Amino acid sequence: MCSKEESGAGDDIDSLLETIEKTNGLSHQSVKGGNVLSFVCLMFSPILSFRNLNPETELKRYFGARAVLGDQRPRQRQRQFHRSTWMTTPKDTWPRFSRPGITMNLLESANGLQFFAFEHSRDYQQVQFKFFDAVESMDPNNIVVLLQLNPYHIDSLLQLSDVCRIQEDQETARDLIERALYSFECAFHPVFSLTSGTSRLDYCRPENRAFYLAVYKHMMFLEKRGCPRTALEYCKLILSLDPDNDPLCMLLLIDFLCLRCREYAFLIRLYEEWEAHRNLSQLPNFAYSVALACYHLSQQEETTPEESQHVKLRSDRLLQDALIMFPGVLMPLLDLCTVQPDAAVSSHAFFGPRCRLGLPPALSELEGLYVGRCHSVWKEAGVMLWMEGNVQEVLRRVDAKDPIVEDCQNKRKQRYQSAPRNIHRHVLLSEIKEATSTLPLDVTTHPVMSYDPLPPLDSVVSYNSAFQGPKDT
Known part of the structure; x- marks a missing residue:
């Protein structure tokens, strides 16, 4: 944000990017007399729940239990035995499960955190080398053959899932990811917890990275399936595995999922409690999405008139701050929302085409990501009217030479010169x-x-x- 009383708190975006870029473990830095862990536990321990990891919970809420379950219950008696798991439900159509050679070890416990690592047996490593050969052959059939012999080999499941997704076989693609998650969950250490917020996995270990990617892909399938609340739970899970480094940049996605499933209060709470040590206001997605969340809260019927007015004023202030700090978002956003801007707006130098000239590379990447992902949540008529009023107010402040405008312009020029590797990974x-x-x-x-x-x-x-295996050179 760029308001006078808060502009000083956002002066550290470079250190934010440096913190995100460090991928060699956790740094337990003190935050105003506390610890990063205190923020993590506060945000994730009471909110992550096994119940919300199951998409059937969300689907039942939308369509009712009978529509979701159908005739599943009578047929469950005929199922072969499967280990009970939380992330996926094993299917009778899957190959019979035998441990593929993946184990999880507890490396250490410190400061209330437990650090784990997946490990591969010698036999699994040999299969992994065969997988690398199959990838280098550029023939997906070789991966199919490998999976026929090793039906729970993780990277083969991930790779073939992508092939099926590209070929628009979404059901098979999703099924392969669920199989990978089942294999992982069967290897969990007894102490490893999906919901405590204190279990850590180092992304620098290749064996751990496959788990991150499997959960990420599962999350995206859930969102596309119409289960944004469940997807949000998996997003929080990924973030909780390494909140300091955030190797898949879940902070660039969590706001969208919150808006999709109307978890406005959670998004605002996350912003308020993490802003001090993560400078979330310096990310375009948080600057705009938190303003939108406040607007939606102000429109809820259960909100008292006084509270509604207070939250509405806050949403106006936050949106104006976002527009002043990141003016390059407006025109592409309106374009994807198929909204024709007023001539006074499109022709003004502040929001016109010139505002994107010379945009720092990292900022261009972040703004493009936000517009491409989140434009759908801005399409409501009421939201656009609210946006229009605040755009007019911003132009008035620009023409009046509000000093905050120049301050934000200088910040844009000085920062965002290069994005860390995990942001590029997220974009890919x-x-x-x-x-x-x-x-x-x-x-x-x-x-x-x-x-x-x-x-x-x-x-x-x-x-x-x-x-x-193939290396990124």
């Missing part, structure tokens, strides 16, 4: 063309493996023999 995974088109050449000119996009530069090699 998002496949949002408004963002992928802004990726730098050092990312787009190198091969990207979908089973391990942009691995950390300090990746840990844990195999006994040399790592023989």
Whole structure:
């Protein structure tokens, strides 16, 4: 934000990006006499729940239990035995499960956190090398053959899922990801917890990265399936595995899922409690989405008139701050919402085409990502009327030479010169063309493996023999 009383709190975006970029473990930094852990536990422990990890919970709320379950209950007696799991429900159509050679070990416990790592057996490592050969062959049939012999090999499941998704076989693609998650969950350490917010996985370990990616892909399938509340729970799960480094940049996605499932209060609470140490207001997605969340809260019927007025004024202030700090979002957003802007707006230098000239590369990437992903939540007529009023007020402040406008302009020029690797990784995974088109050449000119996009530069090699797979050079 760029308001006078809060502008000083947002002066540290560079340190934010540096913190995100560090991928060699957690840094337990004190935050105003506390610990980063206190924020994590506060946000995730009481909110992550097994119940919300099950999409049937959300679907039942929308359509009723009978419509969701159908005739499942009578047929359950005929099912073969499967281990009970939380993330997926094993299916009778799956190959019989036998442990593929994945285990999870507890590395250490410190400061109330438990650090885990997946490990591969020697036999699994040999299958992994065969997988690398199959990928290099560029023939998906070789991966199919490998899966026939090793039906729960994780990277093969992830890779073939992407092939099926590209071929628009969404059901098979989703099923393969669920199989991978089932294999992972059967390997969980007894102490590992999906919901405590204190279990950590280091993304620098390749064996751990596959779990991150499987959960991410499962989350995106859930969102597209119409289960944004369940997807939000998985988003929080991924973030809780390494909240300091956020290797998949869930902070660039969590606001969208909150808006999609109308968890406005959670989004505002996250913003308020993490702003002090993560400078969320310096990310375009939080600047705009928190303003929109406040607006929606002000419109809820259960809100008292006094409270509604207070929240509405706050939403106006936040949206104006967002428009002043990130003016390049407005015109592309209106374009994707098929809204024709007023001539006074489109011709004004502040919002016109010139405002995007010379935009720092990282900021262009972040703004493109937000517009491409979130434009659908801005299409409501009431939201657009609210936006229009605040755009007019911003133009009045610009013409009146409000000093905050120049201050934000200077901040844009000084910051966002280069995005850390995890933001590029997030953009690649998002496949949002408004963002992928802004990726730098050092990312787009190198091969990207979908089973391990942009691995950390300090990746840990844990195999006994040399790592023989395709490398990101």
